[in-house]
Amino acid sequence: MASRYWVVSLPVQNSASSLWNRIQEQISKHSFDTPLYRFIFPNLRVGTLDSLLSLSDDLLKSNNFVEGVSHKIRRQIEELERVSGVESSALTVDGVPVDSYLTRFVWDEAKYPTMSPLKEVVDSIHGQVAKIEDDLKVRVAEYNNVRSQLNAINRKQSGSLAVRDLSNLVKPEDIITSEHLVTLLAVVPKYSQKDWLSSYETLTNYVVPRSSKKLFEDNEYALYTATLFNRVADNFRTSAREKGFQIRDFEHSSEAQESRKQELEKLVQDQENLRSSLLQWCYASYGEVFSSWMHFCAVRVFAESILRYGLPPSFLACVLAPTTKSERKYVQSLKGCAIVVTVPFGKLTMKLGEEWLV
Known part of the structure; x- marks a missing residue:
């Protein structure tokens, strides 16, 4: 899987098919190992240009929030896998690998109706992700509480004589x-x-x-x-x-010693159950948040393209994965484009064509 993806929006002057062919030709001139995909989503409800301008100011903040939650969940998955020593599993969205979901993106009309104002779509995405973040905080706090209790007991078992439990040392x-x-x-x-x-x-x-x-x-x-x-x-x-x-x-109390032993065994089992449950939840929630992030990306592409190219909506969006060395060449070949850079396991940022001119 590529580590870096671009979603590029270009204005359509004649036909989308001819523009698509021209993009493929431009990409082929620079590199034959860069896949190119259409980034297809329906026309959304535009509203007024004033509402788009107002929304554009809020998109970056909301994007940073949604992106940040996806990274929190990913880091939590990595932490849980590292602690348990299990082999990392591929992250998925709706049962397919993340890169496959990104390159074959389909707008979810049932979850985000296209007739809804863009502000409502953005607020809906933000609200759903906020609920997931709150749930993450509760679950992680519960898991960390058990870990802290277990660590405290282990410190007593293996710490210095000044603090450790003496019941195993004294007959x-x-x-x-x-x-x-x-x-x-x-x-x-x-x-x-x-x-x-x-x-x-x-x-x-x-x-x-x-x-x-x-x-x-x-x-x-x-x-x-x-x-x-x-x-x-x-x-x-x-x-x-x-x-x-x-x-x-x-x-010295044999009853107390047995009670401590049972407490330790229970905490170990609780920790494993919570770890397993949290890991499964994180896998599922990462897919949900990443899906929300891609819908949000589509909203940003749509809004910025309208503000940049005007009405009626007439632009072509596509996904490509350039190598780091070839990014400069692609910037030169795609001058005048609105470019969204997406990184499934990194950052999501928005830049306009002039900012990339060389």
């Missing part, structure tokens, strides 16, 4: 809990381990001698136990904090 036999004794867990910086071992017994009174045991060590910290009398636990915490040791609150 029931490591903890002494009785009427008078309690075992506390201390997170000690790796460079301070000797200081901990030499000082923990004196951080407060009634600390059980030689009760400290190292349970785990990561890149930054080591996890130690210390057993002492319940009544001096608060004093121990305070003294430990003053020396740079963190006392982590911990209560």
